[in-house]
Amino acid sequence: MDRASVAAWVDAYERAWRTPGTEPLADLFSPDVSYLPSPWATPIQGLSSLTPWWDSERHGPDEPFTMTRDIVAVDGDTAVVRLEVHYQQDTPSRWRDLWILRFNDNGLCTAFEEWPFTPGQPDGH
Structure with a gap:
């Protein structure tokens, strides 16, 4: 992967979030993807488990x-x-995230790890 490929992948992720349904996920993630939505979450294993989670996490396209x-x-x-x-409808509405992404030779994400932070979130101290 190079920076341009990663940028294109992130842009496709955003488009998928804004697209009805979950069909675009197969163009982003490998069938055996491990998706960790926060450092303390249980990983979502496999595209078949990720698709219902994806739809449940957003308010719609x-x-x-x-x-x-x-x-x-x-x-x-x-x-x-x-x-x-x-986000213009949620509370909290502002997030800063770090994503750690691992890709296969076809440019599909095999491991997605997210570290989400929002203002006022406890810092663990």
Whole structure:
């Protein structure tokens, strides 16, 4: 993977979040993906488990939000991306995330790890 490929993948992820249904997920994730939505969560194993979770986590494809990204690092099959997401309907509405992504040779994500943070969130101290 290179920065351009990772940027294209993140853009496709955002488009998938804004698209009805879950069909685009097969173009993003490998069938055996491990998807960790937070560092303390139990990983979601496999695309067949990810699809219902995906639909349950969003308010629908017309959910208003903005998303910006900064690719921090790409090393071989692994990338780190910093994102800022502002949802217009949720509380909390602002999130800063770090994504650690691992890809296969076909550019599909095999491991997705998210570290989401929102203002006012306990910092663990």
